[in-house]
Amino acid sequence: MEQGVSFDLDLIRRYDQSGPRYTSYPTAVEFDESFDEAAYQTACARSNESGRPLSIYFHLPFCDTVCFYCACNKIATKDRSLVQPYLERVYRELEMQSALFDRSRQVEQLHWGGGTPTFLNNAQMIELMEVTRRHFTLAGDDVGEFSIEIDPREADAASIKVLRQIGFNRMSLGVQDFDPRVQTAVNRIQTEEQTMAVLNAALAEGFRSISIDLIYGLPFQSVESFSKTLERVIAVNPQRLSIFNYAHLPERFKPQRRINDADLPAPEVKLDILQSTIARLTEAGYVYIGMDHFARPDDELALAQQAGTLYRNFQGYSTHADCDLIGIGVTSIGKVDNTYGQNRRGLDEYYADIDAGHLAVFRGIELNRDDLIRRDIITQLICHFGLDMRAAEARWGIQFADYFADSLEKLQGMAEDGLVEITADEIRILAPGRLLVRNICMAFDAYLAAKTGPIGFSKVI
Ligand SMILES: C[S@@+](CC[C@H](N)C(=O)[O-])C[C@H]1O[C@@H](n2cnc3c(N)ncnc32)[C@H](O)[C@@H]1O
Ligand code: SF4
Numbered sequence: 001m002e003q004g005v006s007f008d009l010d011l012i013r014r015y016d017q018s019g020p021r022y023t024s025y026p027t028a029v030e031f032d033e034s035f036d037e038a039a040y041q042t043a044c045a046r047s048n049e050s051g052r053p054l055s056i057y058f059h060l061p062f063c064d065t066v067c068f069y070c071a072c073n074k075i076a077t078k079d080r081s082l083v084q085p086y087l088e089r090v091y092r093e094l095e096m097q098s099a100l101f102d103r104s105r106q107v108e109q110l111h112w113g114g115g116t117p118t119f120l121n122n123a124q125m126i127e128l129m130e131v132t133r134r135h136f137t138l139a140g141d142d143v144g145e146f147s148i149e150i151d152p153r154e155a156d157a158a159s160i161k162v163l164r165q166i167g168f169n170r171m172s173l174g175v176q177d178f179d180p181r182v183q184t185a186v187n188r189i190q191t192e193e194q195t196m197a198v199l200n201a202a203l204a205e206g207f208r209s210i211s212i213d214l215i216y217g218l219p220f221q222s223v224e225s226f227s228k229t230l231e232r233v234i235a236v237n238p239q240r241l242s243i244f245n246y247a248h249l250p251e252r253f254k255p256q257r258r259i260n261d262a263d264l265p266a267p268e269v270k271l272d273i274l275q276s277t278i279a280r281l282t283e284a285g286y287v288y289i290g291m292d293h294f295a296r297p298d299d300e301l302a303l304a305q306q307a308g309t310l311y312r313n314f315q316g317y318s319t320h321a322d323c324d325l326i327g328i329g330v331t332s333i334g335k336v337d338n339t340y341g342q343n344r345r346g347l348d349e350y351y352a353d354i355d356a357g358h359l360a361v362f363r364g365i366e367l368n369r370d371d372l373i374r375r376d377i378i379t380q381l382i383c384h385f386g387l388d389m390r391a392a393e394a395r396w397g398i399q400f401a402d403y404f405a406d407s408l409e410k411l412q413g414m415a416e417d418g419l420v421e422i423t424a425d426e427i428r429i430l431a432p433g434r435l436l437v438r439n440i441c442m443a444f445d446a447y448l449a450a451k452t453g454p455i456g457f458s459k460v461i
Pocket of ligand 2: 063065066070
């Protein structure tokens with residue numbers, strides 16, 4: 001499939017409405033507390049019959065300072081003594097979780113996210129990986145995808161070396177913007193030297209894939225200023241780039257109240273930044289994977305997209321479609337068999353459950369057949385910009401045109417506007433529709449169809 005994306009201002013203006021990012025379907029707003037520890041344990045027993053490989057996500061929530069834009073689940077603190085008590089609970093949780101999964105099931109994917117995972121000191125990071133290996137069977141370095149989110153202000157050559165030694169082979173680096181004025185306004189002062197030192201250390205240690213996170217829409221950004229950051233990033237040629245859109249929702253994210261509305265770029269400027277960024281990255285040889293992500297054409301995400309094997313989960317795009325996902329730590333979400341389950345969101349509640357000898361799963365959802373069908377369709381569209389309707393009929397035993405009559409009708413307007421092409425056998429998302437892929441997926445979302453009024457998700461642009 002050709003990989004182009006094109007930028008049509010008029011269409012973006014018309015179709016840009018708030019919508020889910022579909023890291024799960026149904027989305028987390030549909031989770032409820034009738035899904036509890038017992039339901040999770042039953043799902044784990046079912047999943048063992050499949051023998052599928054495993055993926056483990058660890059949430060490490062602490063950060064030394066708060067970046068004012070941040071929408072992640074984090075705890076800002078200077079108190080490093082908070083780490084060990086947290087790790088003690090994580091170890092208990094690992095032990096309880098491991099009892100639910102057959103030891104023969106290999107962990108093919110492991111991710112430390114945050115917060116700032118390297119808020120842990122080197123000894124703590126070594127210990128956490130040791131305990132993980134005690135309870136689970138990790139795949140070899142050639143097969144396993146072991147990734148970590150790195151804040152370059154909280155890492156150096158020595159910690160990068162340790163991370164490679166304990167098994168990590170991929171990382172994403174939080175950069176956001178190199179402009180000092182932007183950095184001051186968002187309370188994230190990070191020199192280019194700091195970033196480059198960590199990047200070079202990672203290359204020297206043999207990290208296989210390095211991804212860089214940037215954000216557009218931050219205070220004082222302009223097309224010119226952001227393109228300077230972009231040029232410096234392109235010069236180091238990372239395999240992947242995430243270009244996130246800053247959504248300013250100060251009612252929801254408290255630190256954002258410290259960002260002055262008047263300093264934010266106007267919507268037209270944001271669109272201009274996005275347009276010039278896409279043009280420049282395309283010129284530099286990057287492929288648009290979808291939903292903020294770009295990759296070099298030889299990167300495994302780009303190759304998986306071409307081969308039709310790309311997948312999307314809570315960490316973004318992935319090549320490990322068939323894994324059951326175990327979520328460890330506060331707020332983590334797991335995906336086991338036909339369920340999603342989420343851990344407690346407050347540290348105290350999380351500790352209380354674990355200390356009482358229970359898992360901290362407090363809400364979730366068991367997918368019914370309709371959810372599974374729609375998740376499959378949304379995954380195909382979001383990962384491959386297309387859908388083979390005949391293949392979907394064969395997989396699910398449905399008549400596509402009947403089952404999805406409402407959805408196809410919703411797509412008609414988008415087809416007339418050139419966002420999608422619908423033939424007898426296929427739905428194809430055309431270049432102008434690719435930035436709006438989530439709006440296209442929304443046509444297949446049964447929960448949105450049932451809702452009226454504001455839906456509380458962020459906008460596309
Ligand atoms: C958990 S952080 C990455 C690790 C580390 N804490 C750091 O900041 O370098 C994940 C990424 O989410 C992005 N992010 C956080 N808040 C955001 C927001 N409000 N809008 C867009 N992107 C955001 C940033 O690009 C950040 O690098
Ligand atoms: S962007 Fe990263 S370092 Fe900054 S507050 Fe969020 S999680 Fe912490």
